[in-house]
Amino acid sequence: MKVKFWGVRGSIPCPGPYTIKYGGNTACIELRFVDPNRLIIIDAGSGIRELGNYMMANDLPRGPIKTEIFLTHTHWDHIMGFPFFTPGYIPGTKLKIYGPVSYEDNSLEDSVGGQLTYRYFPVRRTELASEIEYINLKEDQFDLGDGIILTTKYLNHPLLCLGYRFEYCDKVFCTAYDTEPFQNVFCTDLDDPSYNEAMAHEGDQAARAENQRVEEFTAGADLLVYDAQYTQEEYESSKIGWGILHVNMPSLRRSRPGPNVWPCFTMSPYELMSRWMS
Ligand SMILES: [Zn+2]
Numbered sequence: 307m308k309v310k311f312w313g314v315r316g317s318i319p320c321p322g323p324y325t326i327k328y329g330g331n332t333a334c335i336e337l338r339f340v341d342p343n344r345l346i347i348i349d350a351g352s353g354i355r356e357l358g359n360y361m362m363a364n365d366l367p368r369g370p371i372k373t374e375i376f377l378t379h380t381h382w383d384h385i386m387g388f389p390f391f392t393p394g395y396i397p398g399t400k401l402k403i404y405g406p407v408s409y410e411d412n413s414l415e416d417s418v419g420g421q422l423t424y425r426y427f428p429v430r431r432t433e434l435a436s437e438i439e440y441i442n443l444k445e446d447q448f449d450l451g452d453g454i455i456l457t458t459k460y461l462n463h464p465l466l467c468l469g470y471r472f473e474y475c476d477k478v479f480c481t482a483y484d485t486e487p488f489q490n491v492f493c494t495d496l497d498d499p500s501y502n503e504a505m506a507h508e509g510d511q512a513a514r515a516e517n518q519r520v521e522e523f524t525a526g527a528d529l530l531v532y533d534a535q536y537t538q539e540e541y542e543s544s545k546i547g548w549g550i551l552h553v554n555m556p557s558l559r560r561s562r563p564g565p566n567v568w569p570c571f572t573m574s575p576y577e578l579m580s581r582w583m584s
């Protein structure tokens with residue numbers, strides 16, 4: 307299993323002198339399985355444009371492109387690169403696009419393919435020559451074939467967002483970004499007229515249980531990708547509820563069992579990623 311990052315930023319692409327080291331593209335990860343010749347892509351942020359160009363030069367000459375794209379969620383920074391993914395325009399390309407759906411009225415196909423309308427883009431969805439299948443995902447475990455097992459976990463974000471855990475040949479690659487600790491959704495202020503002790507207790511238990519499940523989901527990963535959008539101070543002062551972790555997220559760090567590598571991800575477009583990595 308080989309991992310390559312084609313986009314690591316959150317919110318908006320941010321090219322420029324301050325993002326030279328890690329690039330300015332938004333989320334896109336290539337997961338390459340050499341032996342079964344399998345290519346999995348996680349998220350279709352602006353980084354997928356360059357990945358698509360690489361595939362055109364290196365994969366297409368060996369035969370029609372067949373790949374799976376797993377979207378963590380459909381916020382724009384995670385899908386904005388799709389209209390620029392050249393393999394999607396090539397006859398013979400087969401794409402399976404997986405992702406969670408937050409609103410039944412908006413299908414995954416509408417959310418992703420809907421970018422290709424004249425309102426936003428000079429090419430229409432119907433002009434994509436590839437064969438595209440859209441598949442809705444929920445929290446579950448899946449056998450993807452070739453010995454690849456995928457486990458999905460709902461994270462805490464303003465719309466449904468999935469973490470992905472791929473297991474292959476005793477190695478684990480896991481994503482848990484665009485999330486923050488689950489909070490008690492009920493009132494916990496004893497002086498607030500809406501305070502209800504039973505509900506407050508229940509909300510506390512539910513939040514603890516979900517946070518525990520996220521820790522279990524990430525435990526043992528050989529490589530875990532998570533958020534680095536904020537410092538802990540920034541998060542606690544004004545960013546709680548925005549659905550993004552801070553770089554010192556303690557519960558995830560506690561689950562680290564060994565000499566694993568922890569790339570930070572969905573880095574702020576306004577700051578140097580090296581601020582965290584150094
Ligand atoms: Zn998001």
